[in-house]
Amino acid sequence: MKRSKLWAWIILILGALYFLLPLVATLLFSLSIRRGTYSLDAYTNVVQAPAFQQTFTFSLVVGVATIVVGLLIVVPAAYFVRLRAPQLRPIIEFVTLLPLIIPPIILVFGYIRMYNSSSLLPLTNTALGTNILLTLAYVALALPYMYRAVDTGLRTIDVQTLTEAANILGANTLTILVRVIFPNIIVAVLSGAFLTLAIVIGEFTIASLLNRPAFGVYMQNVGANRAFEPAALAVISFVITWIAMGMIQLLARFAPKTAPRTD
Amino acid sequence: MSNNTDSAAANTATPASAGVVLSRSGVFTGVRWGDYLGVAPFLIFAVMFLVVPTLYLVVGAFIGRDGTFTFQNIVDLGTPQIVSSFWISIRISTASALLGSLFGLLIALAIIRGRLPSAIRSTVMTFSGVASNFAGIPLAFAFLSTLGRLGLITVILKTVFGFDMYKAGFNILSFWGLTITYCYFQIPLMILIIAPAIDGLKKEWNEAAATLGATPYQFWRYVGLPILWPNLLGTISLLFANAFGAIATAYALTGSSLNIVPIVLYAQIRGDVLNNPGLGAALALGMIVITAVANVIYLVIRTRAERWLK
Numbered sequence: 001m002k003r004s005k006l007w008a009w010i011i012l013i014l015g016a017l018y019f020l021l022p023l024v025a026t027l028l029f030s031l032s033i034r035r036g037t038y039s040l041d042a043y044t045n046v047v048q049a050p051a052f053q054q055t056f057t058f059s060l061v062v063g064v065a066t067i068v069v070g071l072l073i074v075v076p077a078a079y080f081v082r083l084r085a086p087q088l089r090p091i092i093e094f095v096t097l098l099p100l101i102i103p104p105i106i107l108v109f110g111y112i113r114m115y116n117s118s119s120l121l122p123l124t125n126t127a128l129g130t131n132i133l134l135t136l137a138y139v140a141l142a143l144p145y146m147y148r149a150v151d152t153g154l155r156t157i158d159v160q161t162l163t164e165a166a167n168i169l170g171a172n173t174l175t176i177l178v179r180v181i182f183p184n185i186i187v188a189v190l191s192g193a194f195l196t197l198a199i200v201i202g203e204f205t206i207a208s209l210l211n212r213p214a215f216g217v218y219m220q221n222v223g224a225n226r227a228f229e230p231a232a233l234a235v236i237s238f239v240i241t242w243i244a245m246g247m248i249q250l251l252a253r254f255a256p257k258t259a260p261r262t263d
Numbered sequence: 264m265s266n267n268t269d270s271a272a273a274n275t276a277t278p279a280s281a282g283v284v285l286s287r288s289g290v291f292t293g294v295r296w297g298d299y300l301g302v303a304p305f306l307i308f309a310v311m312f313l314v315v316p317t318l319y320l321v322v323g324a325f326i327g328r329d330g331t332f333t334f335q336n337i338v339d340l341g342t343p344q345i346v347s348s349f350w351i352s353i354r355i356s357t358a359s360a361l362l363g364s365l366f367g368l369l370i371a372l373a374i375i376r377g378r379l380p381s382a383i384r385s386t387v388m389t390f391s392g393v394a395s396n397f398a399g400i401p402l403a404f405a406f407l408s409t410l411g412r413l414g415l416i417t418v419i420l421k422t423v424f425g426f427d428m429y430k431a432g433f434n435i436l437s438f439w440g441l442t443i444t445y446c447y448f449q450i451p452l453m454i455l456i457i458a459p460a461i462d463g464l465k466k467e468w469n470e471a472a473a474t475l476g477a478t479p480y481q482f483w484r485y486v487g488l489p490i491l492w493p494n495l496l497g498t499i500s501l502l503f504a505n506a507f508g509a510i511a512t513a514y515a516l517t518g519s520s521l522n523i524v525p526i527v528l529y530a531q532i533r534g535d536v537l538n539n540p541g542l543g544a545a546l547a548l549g550m551i552v553i554t555a556v557a558n559v560i561y562l563v564i565r566t567r568a569e570r571w572l573k
Contacts, residue, residue, distance in 0.1 A: 005377045005378055008372075008373035008374075008376075008377020008378065008379050009373075009377070009379070011369050011370055011372075011377075012373050012374070012379065012383065012387075015370045015387075015450075018446075018447075018450075019390065019394060019447070019450075021409060022405045022408070022409040022447065023405065024415070025405070025408050025409035025415035026404065026405040026409065028408075028415055029414070029415060030408070073304045073308050074305065076301040076302070076304065076305070077301060077302045077305035079301065080299075080302050081302065085299070085302060088302055092302070092305065095305070095306075095309040095313065097562070098309070098313045099313065101555055101558045102313065102317055102554070103507070103508025103509075103510075103525065103551075104508070104510075105508065105510055105525050105529060105532075106317065106320065106508075106547050106551055107313070107316060107317070108532075109316075109320060109528065109532050109543070109547050110315075110317055110319050110320050110547075111312070112532060113320065113323065114315065114316050114319050136312050137312070139308070139312070140308075140313055143313075173301075195396075198396050199396065203399070203511075204399055204400050204510075204514070204515070205510050205511055209529070209532055209533070216399065219400040219401065219404075219515075220400050220511075220515050223400065223403065223404055223407075223515050224518070230407070230408075231404055231405075231408045233401060233404060234404035234405045234408070237400075238401060238405075241396050242393050244396075245392045245393045245396070246389075248392075249389060249392075
């Protein structure tokens with residue numbers, strides 16, 4: 001093995017400067033709410049604010065609802081496409097690309113026009129309806145990541161044999177999905193879930209335009225009115241993103257390794 | 264990031280698994296309706312919450328105040344305010360896509376082919392996963408704390424080196440400020456997408472070129488870059504679309520002082536600032552067309568590029 005190349009180190013150090021300096025600066029900024037000394041006051045202010053707790057809980061609940069609804073839609077679709085209807089795959093894959101192509105602001109603009117109070121399905125009339133609309137919008141945002149995670153999970157197990165075995169033992173399709181397939185892809189599902197949570201928890205555009213009290217909207221408000229608290233919020237958000245990604249990495253080590261049938 | 268789906272498609276297309284499907288449910292007699300039932304929720308959801316809302320806006324762009332078909336909304340996009348918002352959006356997206364892919368490529372090359380300790384590669388890849396998702400409002404806060412008027416770097420440069428960035432013409436609420444900020448998620452995204460492509464450059468090609476007497480420059484000029492080229496172009500257009508649709512970071516950073524297209528559209532949705540719902544839809548149509556073109560370029564090029572790197 002030859003020695004490391006000098007140019008590689010130089011690029012790496014420059015890159016590290018660009019990526020780490022803002023993090024260090026944000027951290028230091030968040031600690032310097034008191035003149036001349038470092039303190040955690042900005043964090044205490046943030047965490048103790050009722051609005052923080054309410055909006056964070058709201059976004060967390062919406063995030064979990066997004067994951068549940070997303071799985072209900074994605075898991076059966078991915079399972080049937082893999083097992084019985086591969087001719088539908090191009091359509092499904094095209095659909096999973098749509099949320100990457102259509103910007104969120106366009107999506108929510110369409111929703112507001114389509115599901116407003118004078119429409120056939122006036123979801124924006126009530127708070128509950130708007131929350132449902134917000135959840136469905138997040139399901140749409142998360143669709144590409146969710147589908148890919150589930151499909152990757154299905155690829156690592158032997159769907160065919162598991163299904164046949166369960167069939168022979170008398171299980172119906174619902175039982176197979178819930179008690180055989182789902183437990184086998186739980187690791188892949190969880191990594192999709194954490195990614196979804198990371199995307200949803202601080203989302204601003206859709207929540208703001210639907211007037212929902214979400215964490216992203218709260219953060220924007222704080223940013224417009226305070227000096228040091230936003231930095232504290234940025235640090236908290238970064239830690240949350242890091243935890244979510246760390247969980248995905250960690251989960252990857254526990255993925256089941258039942259090789260697919262190669263006949 | 265999107266490579267998984269394609270290899271998955273390739274997997275099921277193998278004759279063996281197709282044969283199993285044939286013998287089980289019989290493609291010749293058509294798929295059983297029960298099978299569609301499992302896919303139905305997915306398709307219904309896609310139609311109701313992805314396809315129709317978008318088409319609704321597209322159609323709305325061609326409907327005037329009186330409810331009849333018109334091209335007037337599209338013509339009205341030609342007002343100076345809207346043209347300048349598209350122009351600055353395109354400039355920022357292009358600049359952050361080009362800078363993001365250049366530096367992303369360099370970092371990816373450094374960690375994969377720079378013979379750095381292997382722990383560095385996995386650290387950089389993990390960090391890229393985090394940073395590419397660290398966008399939106401918190402990212403704006405981070406850069407305000409760094410390069411804002413009271414930001415750490417600004418203050419250090421002023422007090423220690425006597426250099427006032429803001430007097431020298433820099434402003435975080437500007438074209439360059441936003442471009443530098445966008446690079447924070449553009450560079451990691453580039454690293455994540457281009458790393459597999461660089462892995463696909465086989466060692467044998469290096470050795471073959473070296474045996475024939477090629478310098479490293481000649482290798483990259485005539486072998487490496489031509490092979491990576493489609494991937495690079497594709498990723499640049501993806502990064503462009505990524506920046507073009509982004510709004511939260513810009514909104515938190517600049518409020519409404521920088522009129523990029525998504526911010527104009529945001530204000531329009533909020534309070535019909537353009538005084539014309541049809542014009543709002545036309546604005547949305549403009550965004551859809553631009554991001555769709557950029558994404559289609561990416562998808563087409565990626566499909567072609569993958570044939571090379573198998």
